[in-house]
Structures are given as C-alpha cells and as structure tokens.
Amino acid sequence: MYDKHFLLDDKSAIDYIRYKSDFFGADEKLVCKEIGDGNINYVFKIIGQNKSVVLKQADVLLRSSKRPLDINRIYIESEVLKIQSSYSKSVPEIYFYDDIMHIIAMEDISSYKNMRLELLNGRIFPDFADQITDFLVDTLVPTTDLIMKSEEKKKDVQKFINIEMCDISEDLVFTEPYYDYKNRNIILEKNRDFVQKNIYDNERLHFKVAIMRNNFMNNAQALIHGDLHTGSIFINESGIKIIDPEFAFYGPMAYDIGNVIGNLYFAMYYNEIVSNNKQMYEYLQRSIYNIIVFIKKKMEKKLRSLIQLPIYNDEFIRNYVDRTISDSLRYAGTEMIRRVVGDSKVLEITSVKDIDKRVDLERSILNRALMLIC
Amino acid sequence: MYDKHFLLDDKSAIDYIRYKSDFFGADEKLVCKEIGDGNINYVFKIIGQNKSVVLKQADVLLRSSKRPLDINRIYIESEVLKIQSSYSKSVPEIYFYDDIMHIIAMEDISSYKNMRLELLNGRIFPDFADQITDFLVDTLVPTTDLIMKSEEKKKDVQKFINIEMCDISEDLVFTEPYYDYKNRNIILEKNRDFVQKNIYDNERLHFKVAIMRNNFMNNAQALIHGDLHTGSIFINESGIKIIDPEFAFYGPMAYDIGNVIGNLYFAMYYNEIVSNNKQMYEYLQRSIYNIIVFIKKKMEKKLRSLIQLPIYNDEFIRNYVDRTISDSLRYAGTEMIRRVVGDSKVLEITSVKDIDKRVDLERSILNRALMLIC
Numbered sequence: 013m014y015d016k017h018f019l020l021d022d023k024s025a026i027d028y029i030r031y032k033s034d035f036f037g038a039d040e041k042l043v044c045k046e047i048g049d050g051n052i053n054y055v056f057k058i059i060g061q062n063k064s065v066v067l068k069q070a071d072v073l074l075r076s077s078k079r080p081l082d083i084n085r086i087y088i089e090s091e092v093l094k095i096q097s098s099y100s101k102s103v104p105e106i107y108f109y110d111d112i113m114h115i116i117a118m119e120d121i122s123s124y125k126n127m128r129l130e131l132l133n134g135r136i137f138p139d140f141a142d143q144i145t146d147f148l149v150d151t152l153v154p155t156t157d158l159i160m161k162s163e164e165k166k167k168d169v170q171k172f173i174n175i176e177m178c179d180i181s182e183d184l185v186f187t188e189p190y191y192d193y194k195n196r197n198i199i200l201e202k203n204r205d206f207v208q209k210n211i212y213d214n215e216r217l218h219f220k221v222a223i224m225r226n227n228f229m230n231n232a233q234a235l236i237h238g239d240l241h242t243g244s245i246f247i248n249e250s251g252i253k254i255i256d257p258e259f260a261f262y263g264p265m266a267y268d269i270g271n272v273i274g275n276l277y278f279a280m281y282y283n284e285i286v287s288n289n290k291q292m293y294e295y296l297q298r299s300i301y302n303i304i305v306f307i308k309k310k311m312e313k314k315l316r317s318l319i320q321l322p323i324y325n326d327e328f329i330r331n332y333v334d335r336t337i338s339d340s341l342r343y344a345g346t347e348m349i350r351r352v353v354g355d356s357k358v359l360e361i362t363s364v365k366d367i368d369k370r371v372d373l374e375r376s377i378l379n380r381a382l383m384l385i386c
Numbered sequence: 387m388y389d390k391h392f393l394l395d396d397k398s399a400i401d402y403i404r405y406k407s408d409f410f411g412a413d414e415k416l417v418c419k420e421i422g423d424g425n426i427n428y429v430f431k432i433i434g435q436n437k438s439v440v441l442k443q444a445d446v447l448l449r450s451s452k453r454p455l456d457i458n459r460i461y462i463e464s465e466v467l468k469i470q471s472s473y474s475k476s477v478p479e480i481y482f483y484d485d486i487m488h489i490i491a492m493e494d495i496s497s498y499k500n501m502r503l504e505l506l507n508g509r510i511f512p513d514f515a516d517q518i519t520d521f522l523v524d525t526l527v528p529t530t531d532l533i534m535k536s537e538e539k540k541k542d543v544q545k546f547i548n549i550e551m552c553d554i555s556e557d558l559v560f561t562e563p564y565y566d567y568k569n570r571n572i573i574l575e576k577n578r579d580f581v582q583k584n585i586y587d588n589e590r591l592h593f594k595v596a597i598m599r600n601n602f603m604n605n606a607q608a609l610i611h612g613d614l615h616t617g618s619i620f621i622n623e624s625g626i627k628i629i630d631p632e633f634a635f636y637g638p639m640a641y642d643i644g645n646v647i648g649n650l651y652f653a654m655y656y657n658e659i660v661s662n663n664k665q666m667y668e669y670l671q672r673s674i675y676n677i678i679v680f681i682k683k684k685m686e687k688k689l690r691s692l693i694q695l696p697i698y699n700d701e702f703i704r705n706y707v708d709r710t711i712s713d714s715l716r717y718a719g720t721e722m723i724r725r726v727v728g729d730s731k732v733l734e735i736t737s738v739k740d741i742d743k744r745v746d747l748e749r750s751i752l753n754r755a756l757m758l759i760c
Contacts, residue, residue, distance in 0.1 A: 157603050162603065163553065170544050178536070187697065221697060223705070226706075232604050325589055328593045
C-alpha cells in the first residue's frame, strides 16, 4: 500500500496514519482537517483523544496555481528540518518522512500561533529577539565550512541545490520588483510615480541590489531557511517554532536574518501609521535593534567556540560577523521592496483599507528600504 | 572488451586505441610512450605515420604517492575540457571519453611546450598576456549565472562539486603554509626566522588569507580551472593550450587569474635575482601589468555584451570586475607563499643552487606576496 503517490484527503489521511504508524491507538477515534494556508503544499491535521499529528504533503502541482513544481522540494524540507532540529528546539519534531507519498509526518504545533497575525493583533513577545537569534545562530553557524568538515559541507551543498525554489526567489525578490517585466507588480495608483522614480529608475539601487542578487545566487555559505518571514514563525509565551523550509539551500546567512528584520519593519510601520500603537511600535523597533546586537554577540561567540582552524582568527570572525550584519540589513531592504512593489504582498499592507494611510505606509517602508540598501 | 578498468601500459595503449577508434589506419605502425610527468595521472602518447593521439588515464591510486584518490576526477576533467573547448581554441581537442577505462583521448599538443620551462630558458612570448586573458575571460565569464541560465548553472555547480581535489587546494594553498601542522613545509635554514615572523606569526596576514580561503570554498562564481600555473600552460609562437583541469570546480574566477599572475612573478624574480636577464624581467613585469589591464577591459566588454538582465548595470559590471582583479592579486599572493613555504615548490625556486641567491629570491617573492595580500 501507498507504493505510488496520490494526494490525500481528510478521510484517506486518517487511513494513512493508521497504516503507517501506531501513533494513535487502534480503536482511537480520529478527526482530520486540511489546514494548509500556503500556496504550495497540503497540510492535514489529525486529532486523536490525547494527541495529534500533522501530515504535510507535496503534490506534483502547486496548490495555488496548479502549475507543476519539482516534488523533490518536500524531501529537501524534511532533510532540512532534521538538520535544524539537531541544532535547535525551535523546529517541529519530525516523526517520519515518506519519499513515495511525499509526506512529512510531524509534530502538531497548533499551540503556537502565526507570528504575523499575532503582531497584527498587537501581541508583544518580549523574548522574540533572543529566541530568533538563538535559532538563527544555532542552525546557520554549524552548517558553514568554518565548522563542518569541508567534505561533508560540499556534499550538503550538492544535496540541497534547490533549483525551482531558488528560481522563484531570484525572480520575485531580486528581479520583478525592479522591472515589472512580467507585468505582475501591484502598485497603488497614488504610488506609481514614487515607485517609478525611486525603484524602477534608480540605477544606484539596481547596482546595490544586483550585488545582493549575485551574493544570493553564488555564496554557498550556510544551509539557510530561505523564506524566514513572520508567517513561517509560530510563537507563544513559551517559545517559537520555525516551519516551512522548502526554500532552503546553501546561501548567505544574511538572507534569513534580513527576512526576519524586514518583516518586523512591516509590523513596526503598521503600528506607527495605521494602528497608532506606540507600545507595539517601540517594542518592534527595540526587537530589530536587539536582533542586530544579539546576532553580533552570539555569532561571534559561537564561531569562537567552534572554529578549529586558527587561520580563522579573531579579526576574521569580527569581520565575518560585521559583513553578515550589513548584508542582513540590505536583504531586509530587498524583502521590504518586494513585498510593497511585487505581487506577494504581506497582510500588514493589504489589510489597510484607508488608501491614504496605505500610501503613507508603503512609502515609509520603501524609504527605509532605500536607506538600508543604498 | 575494456569493460573493466585496468591501467594501460605502452603496449596495451596501442591495442586500446586501435580497438576504440579508427583514428589510425589498420596496418599503420604505431609507437607509444608514457609521457606523464605530473603526480596524478598517466599520459600515453601514440604516434602513427602522420598523426598522433594522447590518452590520459586515471588510476584508482595516485601516480606519485599511490594513495587512493576519487577516480571521478577524470570525468570532471573531460567535462571541463568539453565546456572550455566550446568557448576557446586554447584547449586540446577531445576525441572521446571512456568512463569505464577512465581515459580521455585527446589532441597531441607536443608542438606546444611547457611554459614554465620555456620561461626558465629565457623565451619571450610577446602575445601571452593577450592570449591568456582571452582564455580566462572566454571560459570564465560564460559559466557565471550572470550569463548562463540560473538553472543550468546550478546543475553544473552540483555536477562539478570536486571534493577531494578541492581538499588538496584548501590544505596545500590555504592551511599548511601558515601553520605547518602536517610538518611538511620546506624552508631554507636561513629563511626560518623570516618565515616565522612574516608568515607563521603574522595575524594580519592570517586574517586576509582566511577571507580568501573562505571565498575559495564558498563563492561558486564560475567553472574555474583550479590549477592554472605555468606548468598547465603549453605555449609556442602560434598560441597557448591549457591542460590538466582536474582541479576544476565552481569557484572564484580570481583564483585562476591569481595563479597565472603568481607564477609569472616566480619567473620575474628568477630573472631579476638569479639569471640577471633584464629583458626577460621587463617582459614578465609588463606581462603581469598587461594581464590586469586586459582582464579589466575584456571582462567588462564581455559582460556588457552578454548580460541580459538590466539589474546587472554598468556600475555593477565595473565593481564586479574591479573586485575580481583585487581578489586576483590576493590569490597571486597565496600562490606565491605556498610555493615558497609549502612542499609543492616550483622549478624557478628549487633549481637555484646558489643558496644566498635562493634566500634572496624567496624573500623577494614573499615580500611581494605580503604586499599583494595585506
């Protein structure tokens, strides 16, 4: 059974988990619901008497557009989750991976909530900067060849070449927002001239973004998550869980760090301009500042404690971390531009119905992005 | 026949080429000689009445030390030669590749001579800077993802992961010369203190070399030759042929350019200090200068003519080429240090019998290397 891939539904998902595991008792009553809200995969949550499990399944077609996408992405995701969970508690536990049905059976993290929505609802998580920098430093640093054996790292670079997912990022993050060559950018009428002048016609910006694009595509520094926005971060009072690493590959650490920072800026400007929540604004501003301070401190410390080869001396470590931080701010900028100009918006922007406030919000985000990049 | 790998000898090499090709006439008298002088592979030259062919064969054991080395290296070499020959005439023509016998059958380039020996013999090749920069720019630029489709380039990065050969360079070029941790460095008694102070105890140098090591290991910029010293360059009045790309992988272009420059410095200082050949000295100095000027001019021009994506604008191209050149000078420096301090010396150094001249020569090379790197 299950020797050929087919897409589960709520009923067949229950049959599947009963057949594949003894996670639930034989007579236990189970309920299943498809809870996927992304545009890529299907997510079945199966609830028993006392516990629950999540099955994440990939199809040969994208969930949203039904266009074909390499199904190998879910193998990459399961392998990345295994590696990350060996370094950090802030990822869901993996029970098994089925390489025929393309299913990851994993911990149900429903007790954690989508961080983007939580921030939109004005929830403060005082330890977030500390928690996310732990996750970043703990999962990124050990996958560099400053720490890993060169041979093992090269095998992982080879294994995690992630052509189709990288192609999406190269296009959506580093190309379309600057040219609209696919005619998919979505720009408010009142911001057209602003975007034309400051983004489309800004040669200095293009030069700087081109360097970051080239770095994204060539710098096989560490096994990065690849899509670390606040919708991939689940959070509650006790901690965070990072999910959805299907964009993972060997790339620059700064891309992950920059994505986190960029997404906090969305929440920060939302609270300044739309909700006028001063406490949230200050909390988010402080969190961004703390992330930078903590990354510097923790990454230097971890590198110092793990590096074996003396040529990677103290001056090298300081320079390496400083460059990572300045690149992170630039990647925060590219994330901010693409979410305002491109077609993959964030809720902090699209949920704003007052058009003048949204114009203000978008310009604040773009101006900050230009400052970070140029 | 030939369905299992075995190492050829002069006789079986003749049988092999007769069986595998009709390159020679059925009754043609053939002579074969093993002419390999490297420490890795075997090279059989087979000569008929009017033409000749070279068979390069890899064994499971290294030719020199008899230690095992991944035999896949010769597949990489044949694939690299095919790619390079599609972009440049300055590589030998490949007739066929045998993936069982691990043999490349290729053009006999005996009419070209080993450039290191030619320079030692005081031969001037006025067009070398022009020819080598054509080869470098023509083979390196088209394998970057500024030009190649991102998807194809990633597949090539994956295919050309070259673990064992890169490991050798990482060790011999970027580790051992700075620590002697394997106790294999070979240093003249009279230069011990100089090396101790300026190389082993030079933290600033270690920092700079660490950045170049990290760049060598992480920057998958282009399909590079990986070992482009003057012994891999064959030359005559009509042109050059570049051989032996078994160290090839996706790495920084600057490493290839730097190797060429570093090896010209060996010849330059040899002519200044040992042979007192002023004309050669000036020719070599001018060649180094011209390589830098030509790389800048040709690489910018080629990038401008081939780049499709407008984000890679003029400022980006200038910056990209300038960084390539400054990195090239630093890699020239690491090549110069490793050939003086490490155990893989060059003939320009080892052939010098007058010990005081050799001391002078080594110090001049090391001082120049320190200037280039720091």
